[in-house]
Amino acid sequence: MTIRFVIRALAVLGAAATLATCASSPEAPHYPIHADGPPAPAPAQAAASPAAPLPSGEGERDAPHPVSEVPPTARAAATPATPVRGRQEVRGAVRPVNDAPPPRTVRVSSIEGGAPEAPTSTVTGAAAGPAPEAFTEPPPPPVRSGGAVTAGADSGIEAGDTVSGIGRGFQMPVQGSILSLSLGFALACISVAMLLSLFRLVRGPTSGDRILAVDTLTINVIALIMVFGIAEATATFFEAALLLAMVAFVATVAYCKFLLRGDIIE
Amino acid sequence: MNLAVELLIAFLLVIGGFFILVGSWGLARLPSLMTRLHGPTKATTLGVGGCLIASMIYFPASGGALSAHELLITIFLLLTAPISANMMAKAHLHRQGHGIDPNPSDDIVEGLPAPTSGGDWSTFQGGSCEPAARTPPHTD
Numbered sequence: 293m294t295i296r297f298v299i300r301a302l303a304v305l306g307a308a309a310t311l312a313t314c315a316s317s318p319e320a321p322h323y324p325i326h327a328d329g330p331p332a333p334a335p336a337q338a339a340a341s342p343a344a345p346l347p348s349g350e351g352e353r354d355a356p357h358p359v360s361e362v363p364p365t366a367r368a369a370a371t372p373a374t375p376v377r378g379r380q381e382v383r384g385a386v387r388p389v390n391d392a393p394p395p396r397t398v399r400v401s402s403i404e405g406g407a408p409e410a411p412t413s414t415v416t417g418a419a420a421g422p423a424p425e426a427f428t429e430p431p432p433p434p435v436r437s438g439g440a441v442t443a444g445a446d447s448g449i450e451a452g453d454t455v456s457g458i459g460r461g462f463q464m465p466v467q468g469s470i471l472s473l474s475l476g477f478a479l480a481c482i483s484v485a486m487l488l489s490l491f492r493l494v495r496g497p498t499s500g501d502r503i504l505a506v507d508t509l510t511i512n513v514i515a516l517i518m519v520f521g522i523a524e525a526t527a528t529f530f531e532a533a534l535l536l537a538m539v540a541f542v543a544t545v546a547y548c549k550f551l552l553r554g555d556i557i558e
Numbered sequence: 559m560n561l562a563v564e565l566l567i568a569f570l571l572v573i574g575g576f577f578i579l580v581g582s583w584g585l586a587r588l589p590s591l592m593t594r595l596h597g598p599t600k601a602t603t604l605g606v607g608g609c610l611i612a613s614m615i616y617f618p619a620s621g622g623a624l625s626a627h628e629l630l631i632t633i634f635l636l637l638t639a640p641i642s643a644n645m646m647a648k649a650h651l652h653r654q655g656h657g658i659d660p661n662p663s664d665d666i667v668e669g670l671p672a673p674t675s676g677g678d679w680s681t682f683q684g685g686s687c688e689p690a691a692r693t694p695p696h697t698d
Contacts, residue, residue: 471559474568474575478609481575485582485602492586492594500591500650507642508585508598514631515578515606518613519571527617530627537631541638548645552652 299494475523482519486512503547510540563619567612574608577601591650599643607632 489512493505514533521529546556581604584597614628 469564470568471564471571474571478571478575481579485578488579488582488586489598498591498650498653500646500653501594503649504591504594504598504646505585507646508582508602511598511602511606511635511639512578512582514635515574515602515609518606518609518628518631519575522567522571522613522616525620527622527625527627530625530631534627534631534634537634537638541634541642544642545645548642548649551649552645 472523475519478519479516479523482512482516486516499547499551503544503551506547507540507544510536510543514540559619563615567616567619570608570612570615574605574612577605577608579605581605592647595643595647599639603635603639606635610635 486509489505489509493502493509496502496505514536517529517533517536521527521533550556578601581597581601584601585594588594588597610628610632614624618624
């Protein structure tokens with residue numbers, strides 16, 4: 293009696309929680325990209341750029357700058373960089389790793405110097421890419437005058453698209469085709485079968501009935517996963533079905549062993 | 559996708575869904591556990607096999623690669639369904655034979671009758687009886 297009461301209480305609580313969740317589901321939140329307007333350009337960048345031009349990689353390697361030209365932040369990193377080549381590097385191996393010279397591709401003084409320079413085009417053949425096109429206003433959406441306006445007509449959603457859209461690599465079952473209809477039939481049958489199994493799980497007078505109901509429920513879930521995988525045209529769920537099959541078998545055998553012996557591992 | 563392949567997949571899906579429904583209907587409808595075992599262990603396994611074969615045909619036919627996962631699941635289900643059914647029947651016999659958990663639909667209230675060949679129903683005794691005493695000695 294108490295177990296039955298607990299089950300009923302849990303069912304009522306679950307239904308109430310589901311209803312409350314569905315009723316209080318908020319709108320999609322709109323997060324502002326910029327809290328207060330677009331960010332202003334950093335003043336440090338404008339100040340540092342003309343004062344201390346960034347040393348190029350070639351110039352730093354071959355002709356070390358005078359110390360006065362290097363910014364103070366770059367000096368600490370550039371000073372151990374002077375004995376890069378030659379035998380001094382062997383002797384300098386006792387230094388900590390952090391004092392090792394930075395790779396040549398890294399700009400030493402670009403940390404506070406502002407934005408790095410624009411990436412150059414690495415396309416073979418073309419020395420420089422085409423000039424960036426000026427921003428043009430996109431054409432306004434066509435205004436429908438007259439006729440019924442279909443919701444989502446301009447959103448690119450086509451017949452046969454699924455909700456998740458995971459399996460774009462496969463051909464979706466087109467809605468209204470015979471495959472789609474049979475998928476719906478199979479899903480409906482499996483759902484009703486799961487409800488019947490659930491009925492036996494709750495009702496079943498003996499423990500064996502409940503074990504059998506759980507086993508059947510798991511097999512139904514495997515079939516549901518496979519049919520859903522076909523409907524979504526994705527091969528993602530096969531592993532889930534395989535794991536479910538294995539775990540269901542082990543669970544059934546463990547339950548039966550417990551009923552037989554009163555213990556699972558003796 | 560070819561229309562014949564689509565028809566075949568649709569046929570397998572319909573057959574699978576129908577047998578799954580029949581199996582679970584039998585589980586919910588039949589009177590006792592020994593009869594209820596028939597539904598899930600036969601019909602539902604067949605239905606799942608139909609769905610899996612439909613999936614196995616669908617994905618190569620729609621541009622994917624042939625994967626052995628469905629075949630693996632089918633073989634695993636076909637292998638494990640009789641074992642789990644046997645275990646459940648054994649547990650049920652054990653509990654019925656010891657008067658635990660009787661099902662009124664079975665018309666068995668005070669335990670199972672003794673088998674005519676002597677010994678016990680092929681269930682465990684819970685340590686009260688030696689296994690050697692139950693097994694008949696070899697005659698050859």
